[in-house]
Amino acid sequence: MDIKNTSNYEFNFKLMVIFLSFISPLAMYFSYGKIESLSAYWFTPLQPLFIITNMLTTYVFMSLPKWKLSGIFLFLLTVFSLEFYDGLHDILALLFFLVNIYPLYSLQRYRLFLVPYLLSCVWLPDLFWFEVQAISVLCIYHLNLVLKVKSVLNNN
Numbered sequence: 001m002d003i004k005n006t007s008n009y010e011f012n013f014k015l016m017v018i019f020l021s022f023i024s025p026l027a028m029y030f031s032y033g034k035i036e037s038l039s040a041y042w043f044t045p046l047q048p049l050f051i052i053t054n055m056l057t058t059y060v061f062m063s064l065p066k067w068k069l070s071g072i073f074l075f076l077l078t079v080f081s082l083e084f085y086d087g088l089h090d091i092l093a094l095l096f097f098l099v100n101i102y103p104l105y106s107l108q109r110y111r112l113f114l115v116p117y118l119l120s121c122v123w124l125p126d127l128f129w130f131e132v133q134a135i136s137v138l139c140i141y142h143l144n145l146v147l148k149v150k151s152v153l154n155n156n
Contacts, residue, residue, distance in 0.1 A: 014146050017056045022139040024053040025132045037127040038135075039093060042081050054078040060142075066103040073099060097134055104141065113141040 028041050028049065035041065041050045054074055061071030073096035080088045104114045120133035 011146060011150055014060055014142070017060045018139050018143050018146065020053055021057050022136060024049055025135060029128075029132075034128055037093075038131045039077070039082050039089060042083060051078060064103075066106055069099045070096060070103065097131075100134075100138060104138075107145075110141060110144060113137055113144075117141075 025038055028038065028044075028046050032041065032044050032046055035044075038050065041047065055078065058071045058075040058078070061067040061074060073092055077089055077092035077096055080092060082089050100117070101114065104117055105111055117134055117137040120130050120137065123130035123133060
């Protein structure tokens with residue numbers, strides 16, 4: 001995030017995307033019930049929520065240098081849906097969750113977020129809860145990052 005050229009609009013937009021990304025899995029769960037994975041909501045009336053959330057998150061990731069690869073994989077796993085490309089989709093989803101490890105590790109101040117992110121693997125027999133925990137950690141990480149940048153800007 002280019003700190004000197006960050007507008008209030010950009011901060012507010014990123015906060016909105018973080019909030020949407022955090023509540024989407026919960027909204028899906030409470031409105032349609034738990035199914036095998038978040039991607040499986042593609043086959044439900046909640047498909048637009050899945051697509052919009054992933055596209056907005058991709059946009060935010062692409063604006064962050066260390067998160068561009070995550071953005072690319074999130075975009076690709078959304079475009080190559082389970083409906084027609086189940087094997088490719090699964091590989092792209094796996095790569096998305098794996099490539100997030102590097103940017104989570106790269107900022108020493110926030111490396112602690114890597115622990116609950118990796119601990120989400122405890123849920124792996126239940127893919128849905130693995131994804132919910134991993135995404136929640138990513139949201140809280142990015143919320144902390146955005147608020148820290150905003151704080152630094154306000155103090156200058």
